[in-house]
Amino acid sequence: MPWEAVIGLEVHVQLKTETKMFCRCPNRFGAPPNSLVCPICLGYPGTLPVPNRRAVDLAATLALALGARVQPLSRFARKNYFYPDLPKGYQISQYDEPLARGGEVPLAGGERRIRIHRLHLEEDAGKLLHEAPGGGELPGKTLIDFNRCGVPLVEIVSEPDLRTPAEAQDYLQTLRQVLLYTDTSDGNMEEGSLRCDANVSLRRPGGELGTKAEVKNLNSFRFLSRALEYEIERQAELLDSGGRVVQETRGFDSDRGVTRSLRSKEEAHDYRYFPEPDLAPLVLEAARVEALAGALPELPWTKRARFVSAYRLSEEDAQVLAAHRELADYFEAAAAAYPGNPRGVANWVRTSVLGALKERREDLARAIAPERLAALVRLVDDGRLSSSAGKEVLEAVWASGEDPAAAVERLGLGQISDESELRRWVEEVVAESPVQAAQYRAGKAQVASYFVGQVMKRSRGRAEPRRLQELVRDVLTAPQG
Numbered sequence: 001m002p003w004e005a006v007i008g009l010e011v012h013v014q015l016k017t018e019t020k021m022f023c024r025c026p027n028r029f030g031a032p033p034n035s036l037v038c039p040i041c042l043g044y045p046g047t048l049p050v051p052n053r054r055a056v057d058l059a060a061t062l063a064l065a066l067g068a069r070v071q072p073l074s075r076f077a078r079k080n081y082f083y084p085d086l087p088k089g090y091q092i093s094q095y096d097e098p099l100a101r102g103g104e105v106p107l108a109g110g111e112r113r114i115r116i117h118r119l120h121l122e123e124d125a126g127k128l129l130h131e132a133p134g135g136g137e138l139p140g141k142t143l144i145d146f147n148r149c150g151v152p153l154v155e156i157v158s159e160p161d162l163r164t165p166a167e168a169q170d171y172l173q174t175l176r177q178v179l180l181y182t183d184t185s186d187g188n189m190e191e192g193s194l195r196c197d198a199n200v201s202l203r204r205p206g207g208e209l210g211t212k213a214e215v216k217n218l219n220s221f222r223f224l225s226r227a228l229e230y231e232i233e234r235q236a237e238l239l240d241s242g243g244r245v246v247q248e249t250r251g252f253d254s255d256r257g258v259t260r261s262l263r264s265k266e267e268a269h270d271y272r273y274f275p276e277p278d279l280a281p282l283v284l285e286a287a288r289v290e291a292l293a294g295a296l297p298e299l300p301w302t303k304r305a306r307f308v309s310a311y312r313l314s315e316e317d318a319q320v321l322a323a324h325r326e327l328a329d330y331f332e333a334a335a336a337a338y339p340g341n342p343r344g345v346a347n348w349v350r351t352s353v354l355g356a357l358k359e360r361r362e363d364l365a366r367a368i369a370p371e372r373l374a375a376l377v378r379l380v381d382d383g384r385l386s387s388s389a390g391k392e393v394l395e396a397v398w399a400s401g402e403d404p405a406a407a408v409e410r411l412g413l414g415q416i417s418d419e420s421e422l423r424r425w426v427e428e429v430v431a432e433s434p435v436q437a438a439q440y441r442a443g444k445a446q447v448a449s450y451f452v453g454q455v456m457k458r459s460r461g462r463a464e465p466r467r468l469q470e471l472v473r474d475v476l477t478a479p480q481g
Contacts, residue, residue, distance in 0.1 A: 003202040003239065005232045006209055007162035008117075011175060013154045013185045014124065014193040015058045021123045021152035022049030022092065029191045033133075033145040041123075041150030043088030048278050051076075055121065055152035057292060058184045059099055060284060062154055063119045064293045065182050068103030073283055074120075076276040081266070084144055085126035093122035093155075095273040099282070105158070105178075106301045107170045108319055114171050115159040121282075124151040127192075148192070154184075160199065160209070165228035169221050172196055177300040181325045189219045196224055200231045202239060210235075211245040215252055215259050227252040231259050303328055311335060311342040320350055326364050327354075337374035344377050352394055368398050376404040386465065389413040422455070422468055426475045429454040440476050448472050 017027050023040035040047045060070050077095040098120035104113045129143040156175065162168045176194060179185040187194045196219070201212035215231055218224045230252075235245050249266075250259040298306075300322050307318035307328075321331045331349050335342040353367055360366070368376075376393055379385040385393065385408055396407045408414050429451050430437050440447040451472045455463050 002205070003232075003236045004205045004207075005163055005228075006160045006201045006203060006212075007164075007168050007228065008160035008199045008212075009156075009158045009162065009168060009171060010197040010199070011156045011158075011172065012124075012195045012197075013062070013156065013179060013187075015055050015152040015154060016183060016185050017052055017054050017058065017152055019052060020150035021052050021055055021121070022150055025150065027151050029188075029193075031147055033129075033143070034147060036147040037149065041087075042146060049092060049276075051279065051282065052152055056099075056282065056284070057288075059119070059121050059152075059154045060289060061182055061292050061296065062156075062178070062184045063100035063103065064289070065178050065184075065296055065299055066103035066105060066116055066119070066156070068100035068116055068119050070100045070284060070289050071098070072286070073097070073281050074099045075281045076121075076279045077273045078276050079122075080272045081270075083125070084142065085128050085146075085149075087126070087146060087149060091123060091125065092276055092279070094120035095268075097281075105171055105174050107167060108174055108301070108304070109166070109170050112161075112167065114161045114167075117157045117159050119154060119156050122153050122155060124148050124153045160201075165225040165232070168198065168228055169225045172224060173221060174300065177323060181297050181300055189221075192219065195219050198224065198228060198231075200228060200235065201245065202232065202235045210239075211247050212265075213245060213247065213259075214249045214265055216249055216262065218252060223252060223254055226254070226257055227259055230257060234259065297325070311346065313343060313346050317343075317346045317350060321346060324364075330364055330367070330370050334370035334374045334377075337371045338378050341377065341381055344381060345374060348373060348377050352391060356394070356398065366399070368394065372397060372404055379404055379408065383466075384408065384414055386463075419467065419471070422459075422463055423471050423475070425455045425458050425463070426451065426468070426471045429458070430475050437476060448476070451476070 014027075019025060020027050020041055023038050025036050025038050025041055028036060040049060063070050074094060075097040076092055077097075078090040079093045079095070080090045082089055098118045100119040101117070103116035103119070105116065106113045126144055126146040126149045129145060130138065132138055132143075158171065162171060176187040176189075179187040179194070185193055189195070195217055198215045198218060199212045200215065201210040203210045213231060213235070215227050218227055231250070238245060247265045249262045249264070251262050252259050303322040304315075304318045307313045307322060308315060313321070322328050327349070330353075331346060334345045334349065338345060353373065357364065357367060373394075376385075376390055376397075379393075380387055380390045389408075392411065392413060393404050393407050396402070396411060397404055400407075402410075433451070433454070436447050436450050440451075448469070452465070452468055455468055455472075456465075
């Protein structure tokens with residue numbers, strides 16, 4: 001029998017606050033090492049933590065967006081372990097009384113929904129640097145930057161519902177969309193705002209859970225998928241050869257594409273959790289939770305479904321356009337300006353607008369205004385402009401503010417639909433191409449595209465294509481002599 005992978009993810013999210021979780025130090029990435037620290041986040045004796053209300057609200061907002069049950073009372077706990085990046089010798093986290101329980105993440109690639117076990121608040125640790133600033137080796141030495149100590153974190157623990165690396169990547173990408181939609185985090189994986197640990201085990205389909213290994217600190221979607229693929233293969237080969245999987249923590253070597261053992265996996269009792277004596281229980285009144293729930297935006301999966309039903313978009317188009325809240329808003333603004341063809345608008349946004357942004361290396365804020373894009377699509381749909389000429393107009397008016405119709409006149413790109421001029425061009429091309437004309441009249445209907453192409457060249461792409469095709473057929477089937 002084949003092996004079935006059982007995967008659960010623990011996702012760590014840095015919250016988008018101005019200050020840290022328990023002190024007033026700025027929460028900012030990229031500052032000089034150890035410049036955003038104070039006695040509280042460095043764990044000096046005699047200091048007292050004070051919870052960040054904004055962080056609590058953002059964590060509760062995220063929990064509500066995921067359909068989790070926000071607990072009216074939760075409690076901070078001390079998670080004790082010794083590591084160089086943890087100056088207090090413990091981390092303030094939550095254990096048996098977390099902020100929220102339950103919830104789910106609908107996968108984008110199908111009907112599957114991945115259950116969430118719990119969501120809790122904690123503080124981040126510092127960062128260990130194994131090379132010198134600016135690059136270079138540090139043989140036998142490690143540097144520590146404590147700027148990240150105390151940054152507010154939410155940990156989202158899934159149930160072991162994931163079965164493939166592709167599903168795990170889908171789950172993490174969807175979760176990141178929720179972060180951006182709710183503005184609870186910037187979700188920047190390169191800067192460490194979003195990190196993931198994966199728990200992986202194998203079992204026979206429907207059988208008991210196997211021994212799991214944890215792969216730590218996966219900071220890109222691609223690394224998550226590659227690490228899981230390798231770890232599943234490693235465990236399968238081990239089990240098939242009669243070996244056994246050891247419960248351990250492993251790291252992912254992205255250069256070699258392999259996981260490697262770091263240490264034995266700790267159990268909960270190893271951390272000696274106990275209630276944080278310096279912090280009172282965290283109480284969230286019902287009115288506060290209701291206000292946060294009422295302020296939630298439309299979520300990605302709801303928006304995708306609405307795009308399909310309201311605008312008749314394909315699932316693929318809806319998924320792309322709803323991937324980012326700003327892009328979804330841009331599309332809807334353009335569709336509202338030209339409600340006659342939302343699918344056409346969606347196609348222009350997906351291909352031309354996103355393509356231009358990628359080529360220019362610009363963000364959506366620098367794109368053509370959605371109302372002007374709508375006007376351009378209308379010109380193409382009305383037959384006043386060809387699709388190819390429309391792309392020229394898009395380039396011309398991208399940042400100028402010029403009205404697309406005015407640009408069409410200025411550039412001389414308006415579509416030619418005058419029948420007498422089109423017929424003259426068709427008759428000239430047919431007269432100059434007796435071989436192709438004979439082939440068409442002998443039954444090779446596909447040769448008509450040759451004549452259409454030749455007329456398009458003469459008109460510099462401005463010939464109205466539908467009428468042109470009709471005239472090609474008329475001239476070629478007209479009686480000879």
